[in-house]
Amino acid sequence: MEIFQYAFMRRAFIVGIILAIIIPCIGVTVVLKRLSMMGDALSHSSLAGVTIGLLLGINPVLGAMISCIVAAFGIEIIRKKIPQHAEIAIAIIMSTGIGIAGVLSGFVKNTANFNSFLFGSIVAISDFELYLVIGIGLIVLLAFILLYKELFFMSFNEKGAELAGVPVGLVNSIFTILIAITVAIAARTVGSLIVSAMMVVPVACAMQWAKSYRQTVVFSALFGVCFMIVGLCLAYYVGLKPGGTIVLTGVAFFMISIMIKKFYRR
Amino acid sequence: MNEILSLKQLSFSYEDKSILENVNLSIKKGDFVAITGVNGAGKSTLLKLILGILSPKQGEIEILGEPMKQFNKWQKVGYLSQQVLKKHQQFPATCEEIVKANLFSQIGFLRFPTKKHKEKARAALEAVGMAGYEKKLIYQLSGGQQQRVMLAHVLVSEPELIILDEPTTGVDQEAITAFYELLKKLNQEKQMTIIMVTHEMQKSLEYVNRQIYLQEKQVLEA
Ligand SMILES: Nc1ncnc2c1ncn2[C@@H]1O[C@H](COP(=O)(O)OP(=O)(O)O)[C@@H](O)[C@H]1O
Numbered sequence: 001m002e003i004f005q006y007a008f009m010r011r012a013f014i015v016g017i018i019l020a021i022i023i024p025c026i027g028v029t030v031v032l033k034r035l036s037m038m039g040d041a042l043s044h045s046s047l048a049g050v051t052i053g054l055l056l057g058i059n060p061v062l063g064a065m066i067s068c069i070v071a072a073f074g075i076e077i078i079r080k081k082i083p084q085h086a087e088i089a090i091a092i093i094m095s096t097g098i099g100i101a102g103v104l105s106g107f108v109k110n111t112a113n114f115n116s117f118l119f120g121s122i123v124a125i126s127d128f129e130l131y132l133v134i135g136i137g138l139i140v141l142l143a144f145i146l147l148y149k150e151l152f153f154m155s156f157n158e159k160g161a162e163l164a165g166v167p168v169g170l171v172n173s174i175f176t177i178l179i180a181i182t183v184a185i186a187a188r189t190v191g192s193l194i195v196s197a198m199m200v201v202p203v204a205c206a207m208q209w210a211k212s213y214r215q216t217v218v219f220s221a222l223f224g225v226c227f228m229i230v231g232l233c234l235a236y237y238v239g240l241k242p243g244g245t246i247v248l249t250g251v252a253f254f255m256i257s258i259m260i261k262k263f264y265r266r
Numbered sequence: 267m268n269e270i271l272s273l274k275q276l277s278f279s280y281e282d283k284s285i286l287e288n289v290n291l292s293i294k295k296g297d298f299v300a301i302t303g304v305n306g307a308g309k310s311t312l313l314k315l316i317l318g319i320l321s322p323k324q325g326e327i328e329i330l331g332e333p334m335k336q337f338n339k340w341q342k343v344g345y346l347s348q349q350v351l352k353k354h355q356q357f358p359a360t361c362e363e364i365v366k367a368n369l370f371s372q373i374g375f376l377r378f379p380t381k382k383h384k385e386k387a388r389a390a391l392e393a394v395g396m397a398g399y400e401k402k403l404i405y406q407l408s409g410g411q412q413q414r415v416m417l418a419h420v421l422v423s424e425p426e427l428i429i430l431d432e433p434t435t436g437v438d439q440e441a442i443t444a445f446y447e448l449l450k451k452l453n454q455e456k457q458m459t460i461i462m463v464t465h466e467m468q469k470s471l472e473y474v475n476r477q478i479y480l481q482e483k484q485v486l487e488a
């Protein structure tokens with residue numbers, strides 16, 4: 001296939017497929033625990049790290065990773081201060097992140113480079129980023145598998161999980177870090193503004209068909225990979241931005257999936 | 267007889283809103299207790315104090331013979347909160363997955379369940395009359411069936427004390443009777459201590475051995 005002649009396309013597919021597996025895995029818990037605001041806040045915060053990285057000449061994906069982790073802990077700290085209004089913590093961090101990104105983006109010389117982080121780019125992935133995504137991707141996947149039953153129990157019945165002895169605080173902290181680093185490494189390929197949608201859309205599709213929690217997880221990853229492959233191909237052949245194309249592919253699948261379900265029920 | 271739970275001079279308030287004042291209560295092994303009271307009387311709050319989710323402003327709680335502060339055998343206490351099912355109208359999980367989750371203390375942190383655990387989950391479902399429903403999605407069952415599955419989720423870890431907060435809301439009359447029969451059987455055959463908040467005062471009288479009424483920050487024995 002012509003599409004695989006180019007090294008940048010091969011890299012895009014490797015990175016894309018790894019992301020397409022881990023983002024929906026994290027997404028299942030994000031959806032079931034109703035944390036999608038958290039995903040939004042972190043993805044906007046990652047842009048602050050991207051701009052700082054671009055300005056200081058540090059790798060922007062690394063910058064995104066640091067700002068995401070700082071943002072995640074910022075949310076936890078504010079949450080502890082005002083426990084009645086947890087959602088305010090998320091809104092404040094999100095505003096801070098997008099605010100920093102907005103102001104600093106005015107100083108970035110190469111705006112095309114900055115823009116590629118908003119909606120993703122397939123040509124720009126460096127070797128360093130490739131290895132980063134492979135390494136972090138494996139860590140996230142391993143952590144997700146090891147914490148599978150804990151995350152399930154906590155999504156369903158957090159109080160019950162705590163009584164049964166699940167270290168709920170620890171698992172929540174680890175999970176927050178997992179969201180943060182997943183969002184950060186997705187910034188280049190999928191785009192910071194798209195990644196939180198990628199957490200939700202495949203899961204929404206999977207929930208239409210899954211007959212168990214396990215199937216929800218597996219189908220989410222499969223749908224994610226499908227959207228990624230179709231989206232990247234469309235982006236390449238038609239010349240579209242990958243992030244948006246991938247998510248719209250997902251939304252189209254979701255619509256078709258709803259219609260097929262309706263049709264079969266009749 | 268040994269005491270499972272004792273509250274001494276217990277007082278609790280949310281910020282400046284007082285809910286309980288100088289409450290004393292003793293529950294013995296094998297008791298089946300129904301707690302009733304109007305909405306907002308503080309029934310759920312009382313349960314959360316017993317479970318250590320909230321801490322009292324004053325007074326002492328002893329649970330399974332130990333002071334609350336030292337108590338760490340929470341896996342011997344089963345709890346079904348008021349909203350656990352309402353919160354998740356469409357939670358995508360099978361009955362087996364739901365029940366198996368509560369075997370955490372037997373499986374262990376970061377470890378994987380084995381055939382043995384699956385078998386236990388199956389047995390717990392059978393004990394609540396839900397054999398054969400292992401692979402069914404919980405949200406596709408009726409309200410009464412969902413409650414049975416949730417009871418299996420609580421029972422699978424073999425607790426000595428189970429605490430249920432309005433377990434029969436949204437369940438039809440026939441299913442309520444069956445649910446009470448089931449609790450009574452557990453209570454009599456396994457000496458399981460049960461504390462249940464309920465609005466069905468009349469009906470529960472046929473099954474429980476104690477009925478407690480929560481009114482004006484006090485508990486009254488019926
Ligand atoms: N977290 C809370 N903060 C402040 N007030 C609360 C809280 N939870 C419950 N309350 C109040 O305490 C009272 C008792 O609540 P609750 O124990 O849930 O009553 P019941 O279960 O008997 O209906 C109610 O008036 C309720 O509004």
Ligand SMILES: [Mg+2]
Nearest residue numbers: 309310311348
């Ligand atoms: Mg209540």
